Amino acid sequence: MTEKKDGAVFARTVLQQCLHATLQVKPAEDQSQAQFVQIDRGMVIYICFFKGATDDILPKMVSTLLNLRLCESDSGRMVSVLELPGSLLIVPQATLGGKAKGRAMQYHNNIDKEQGLCLYSAFVSLCEKELTAASPGGGAEAAVKHGTYGNRQVLKLDTNGPYTHLMEF
C-alpha cells in the first residue's frame, strides 16, 4: 500500500526481516576475489527511485522505514529496527520499478542512473545517521551495510520469516 492516496510514487521499497544476510559489493576480477558485506539480525531494504524523485522525500522515507514496527523482538512483540536494535542491509534494486508490457519488463519510469546514485547514497547516509543517533552507546551491534549501486546484487538471506512488506513514497 502506498503512503499517498493519489499522485506519483517517487520511491518503492520492499522490506524483509533477516537473521543473517550477505551481499556482494564487488565482483571477482582477474586479480581479486569478490567482496561481500554482511549483517546479522535486522532488515533488508530493497530500494528503487522513480523519475521526479528528489532529496526532499528522503528524511520522511528513512524516518518511516526505521521507525515502523516491522521487526519481531525476542518476546514476540513488534518493534522497529531501531528498537530491536537491528542492522540494515540496503540493496539497490532497479527491477522494482519494472512494469509488464506483454511478456517483457520495462523500466521507463526508473530515475536515471546518476540521479539514482545520488539519492541512493544520500539515503544510505541518512540511515547511518539515524542508526547512530538511536544507539548513543556506540551501537557496536547494529550497523548499516549496503550494496554497490548499478552492480548485480548477489544476495544470501537467512530468515526466521521474512515478513515481506511493501512501502512506497
Next chain:
Amino acid sequence: MTEKKDGAVFARTVLQQCLHATLQVKPAEDQSQAQFVQIDRGMVIYICFFKGATDDILPKMVSTLLNLRLCESDSGRMVSVLELPGSLLIVPQATLGGKAKGRAMQYHNNIDKEQGLCLYSAFVSLCEKELTAASPGGGAEAAVKHGTYGNRQVLKLDTNGPYTHLMEF
C-alpha cells in the same frame, strides 16, 4: 507497477530469482523435527490476496507470472521461469498487504483466512498444471514447492541477484 490503471488490487506478488531456496513447511514439535521444502534454480513468489479477490483472477495471474521474462538464462538472456526451465517456491505472505498507520502496520484489506487459503491452494495447483504442461518430458528438474498457509515462513534464500519485482493483479 500494477497491471491496472484504476480500480482495486486483488492480489500482490513479489518475485525473486534464486539459485537455491529452503522453506519450512512444518515447525518442530515435541515429537517431530521441522520439515522443509526446497528448490534449486527458479523463482520465489511471495503472494497476498486482498478482500474481493476471487478465483477469476487466478488463470491470468499464473499465466502472467510464469511467462514474464524475469529470469536470466545461462547465456544472459531474459527468459520466463517456464523457459528457463526453473522451479517455483510459493510463499504465502500476508504482510504484503500491510499499510502503515502511524508506526504500526495494519492489514485491514487482507482477505479473510478461509478464502485466502482457498485462493492460495488454487493458485498453487494452477502453477503445478502450467509447469507440468510446459515440460512434457516429465520435467524432473523443475518443481513447484510451497509454504503452509498461515504459518511462519522460515526461509533461506541464495541468489545470483534476486531481481526483485512487484506485480499486482
